[in-house]
Amino acid sequence: xxxxxxxxxxxxxxxxxxxxxxxxxxxxxxxxxxxxxxxxxxxxxxxxxxxxxxxxxxxxxxxxxxxxxxxxxxxxxxxxxxxxxxxxxxxxxxxxxxxxxxxxxxxxxxxxxxxxxxxxxxxxxxxxxxxxxxxxxxxxxxxxxxxxxxxxxxxxxxxxxxxxxxxxxxxxxxxxxxxxxxxxxxxxxxxxxxxxx
Numbered sequence: 221x222x223x224x225x226x227x228x229x230x231x232x233x234x235x236x237x238x239x240x241x242x243x244x245x246x247x248x249x250x251x252x253x254x255x256x257x258x259x260x261x262x263x264x265x266x267x268x269x270x271x272x273x274x275x276x277x278x279x280x281x282x283x284x285x286x287x288x289x290x291x292x293x294x295x296x297x298x299x300x301x302x303x304x305x306x307x308x309x310x311x312x313x314x315x316x317x318x319x320x321x322x323x324x325x326x327x328x329x330x331x332x333x334x335x336x337x338x339x340x341x342x343x344x345x346x347x348x349x350x351x352x353x354x355x356x357x358x359x360x361x362x363x364x365x366x367x368x369x370x371x372x373x374x375x376x377x378x379x380x381x382x383x384x385x386x387x388x389x390x391x392x393x394x395x396x397x398x399x400x401x402x403x404x405x406x407x408x409x410x411x412x413x414x415x416x417x
Contacts, residue, residue, distance in 0.1 A: 225275045232271040239264030243329065252345055254335045258299070266298025286392050293385035296378040303375035306331040307368055325358060332374070334358065337365035 242260040250256045273294035277287040309324045310333055324331050330348055338344045341361045348358065362368070 224278055228271040228275045228278075232268045235263040235267035235271075239267075248348070251330045252335065252338060252348060254332070257330065257332060257335055261299060261302045262295065265302040266295045269298040269301075270294035283392065283396075286389055289385045289388045289392070293382050293389070296382035296385065300375045300378035300382060303332055303371050303378065306333055307371050307375070310362065310368060322359075332371040333362060333365075333367040335367070336370040337362045337367035340365045340367070 239260050239262075242256075242263065270291045271294070274287045274291040277290040282290070306324070309322060309331065325334070334344070334348065338348070341364070344358065344361045347361070
């Protein structure tokens with residue numbers, strides 16, 4: 221059991237490094253793809269939560285199925301968290317965020333709101349290719365687009381999936397509790413087995 225947990229934590233650390241590498245070294249073409257962004261987001265944020273949840277489940281002696289539900293919960297929670305963080309970078313204040321607002325765009329980091337905005341405005345990708353040299357130019361497209369709203373909707377989808385995984389975990393736990401509450405189950409099973417023999 222301990223080796224499985226160590227492997228999960230090692231995987232999470234490996235994913236963190238992979239995600240950071242993807243963000244720093246990716247080509248302009250790749251960083252403008254939503255699929256690539258979500259994969260990077262999983263590696264940088266969601267994997268640590270997902271693998272930690274799975275590790276806790278294994279340490280609590282849960283079934284393999286329950287451990288997978290826990291992993292799904294953590295994965296979707298992490299993705300939802302990061303998507304909302306992407307939104308807050310545009311809509312939050314420096315005081316509420318604890319960091320400068322518009323930090324990502326000023327550092328040339330492409331996030332989900334910008335990616336959705338690109339789908340509406342073909343003029344935006346060339347601005348991004350220049351590394352957001354003029355953030356105001358990029359922002360005018362973002363505010364006109366439905367990018368922020370679409371990211372909120374996507375975050376809600378992942379939050380709903382996380383909640384569904386919790387429901388599945390509760391159902392499995394209740395099922396195990398019902399089985400454990402049957403004191404004569406093992407005796408009855410042995411009785412019928414002996415009868416057959």
